[in-house]
Every structure is written in C-alpha cells, then in structure tokens.
Amino acid sequence: MKQRIIKISGFILISFFVLSLSITITINFIPLYAFDINYLNISTYVDIPREQILANYRILLDYLNSPWISELDMPDFPSSNSGLFHFLEVKKLFLLNYLILTISGTGTFFFLVYAKNKKLYKSFLLYFQFGILLSLTIIVTIIIRFDALFLLFHQTFFNNDAWLFNPATDPIILVLPAEFFMHNFLLAFGLVEMFLVVGYVIAKIEIRNQDNLTQRKGLIRQIGVENEFSTVK
Numbered sequence: 001m002k003q004r005i006i007k008i009s010g011f012i013l014i015s016f017f018v019l020s021l022s023i024t025i026t027i028n029f030i031p032l033y034a035f036d037i038n039y040l041n042i043s044t045y046v047d048i049p050r051e052q053i054l055a056n057y058r059i060l061l062d063y064l065n066s067p068w069i070s071e072l073d074m075p076d077f078p079s080s081n082s083g084l085f086h087f088l089e090v091k092k093l094f095l096l097n098y099l100i101l102t103i104s105g106t107g108t109f110f111f112l113v114y115a116k117n118k119k120l121y122k123s124f125l126l127y128f129q130f131g132i133l134l135s136l137t138i139i140v141t142i143i144i145r146f147d148a149l150f151l152l153f154h155q156t157f158f159n160n161d162a163w164l165f166n167p168a169t170d171p172i173i174l175v176l177p178a179e180f181f182m183h184n185f186l187l188a189f190g191l192v193e194m195f196l197v198v199g200y201v202i203a204k205i206e207i208r209n210q211d212n213l214t215q216r217k218g219l220i221r222q223i224g225v226e227n228e229f230s231t232v233k
Helices: 002-027 030-039 050-065 081-118 121-157 171-175 178-232
Strands: none
Touching (some): 002 081, 002 121, 030 178, 081 121
16 A cells, blocks of 8 residues: 555656656747747747847746846837736746756656666556657647647636737737747647656666566576486485
C-alpha cells in the first residue's frame, strides 16, 4: 500500500515536472516569435521594424520572468492600466510555473532514485503510454479547436476580461496574434510528447537491462549448482 502511494505521488510529480519544463522552454523560446514575425507577417500590422518588435518582446519577457522587475515599459507599445494588470497576472503565472518546476523537479529526482532502487520501471510503461496518448489528443484538439481551447484557458486562469486587449490602448496585441499563441501551445505539448516518448524508451531499456541481469544471475547460479553437484559426485 505504501509503495502504491509513493508510485502515484511520483507519477503526479513527473507529470507536473514534464509539463512545467515544457512550458518553461516554450515561454522563453524567442526563436519561435522571431520565426512568427516573418511567417505571420507580424511587422505589417504595425509600422515598426522586425528587430524593434523583437526588442520590445524581450523587454516583455524580462518583466514576466523577473520578480525584481516591478514595472513594464515597452518603448514602442504603450499599455493601459487594464493591459498592465493582465501582464501582472501573467507574470504571477510565470513565477508560479517556476515554483512548480523547482518543487516537482526535486520530487521527480528522488522518485526516480527510489524507482531505480526498487526496480519499478515496469510500472512506468502504462503511465508513459497513457501520457503519450493524452498529449497527442491535446495536440490534435489544439489544431482543430484552438479558439475554444484558448478561451477556456483564459476563463480558467483569469477571473476578469482584462485579457481582451483594445488595440487602440494596448497596441502590443497587434504583434501578438492568436496564431502565435497556438504555436506556443503546440510547441509546449509537442515537448511534453517528446519527453514522454523518451521516458518510455528509457523505461523499456532499463527493463531489458534488468531482465538480462536477472537472466545472467540465474545462469550463474545454475552453473554454480551444476559445478557443486559435479564436485560432490
């Protein structure tokens, strides 16, 4: 019973760690936005050069990532009080994600050490198979119904409508189109899928190594018994 509780808790920790790690990589992956500026023709929405848009985007990311930066000041994109309030809420989500990453990462490390010592890798296979199928389902849903998913996301994490930016007062929304956020969602869950597949492969390798080791130990014992029997005769 105790081991079952430890396994369930461990798998929950792994889930949080994989998701928060994928989110961390995605929200800081500036090359995606740099690509989308060209791919989505973002620079045509505002009369600002590409590099200048990127500079403002980096300022925004620095604000969202840094607890010590208390004010957001993008030189080419003024913000309303409502817009600043929304970015403050997003900042809190960023910092919460980093807290979850730290706690779940530490817990995952100790659980993996425990699982290795207890040879629990066979228990991982079903977990990874389910996770791979679930994340693949989410990716398909993002592609098919992103608008509904995007709305659900905001309704879940924000209890106000400050995220509904007015381009006249918060022109930053002009260079952050919905397609860019869809690409972020796809990258995040694509990373989740990749990490789970890698975990599944590693678990299969560990199981094979354990089986081979067990077989070798069995063969050694068998040879030892046969040698002992031959000596007695």
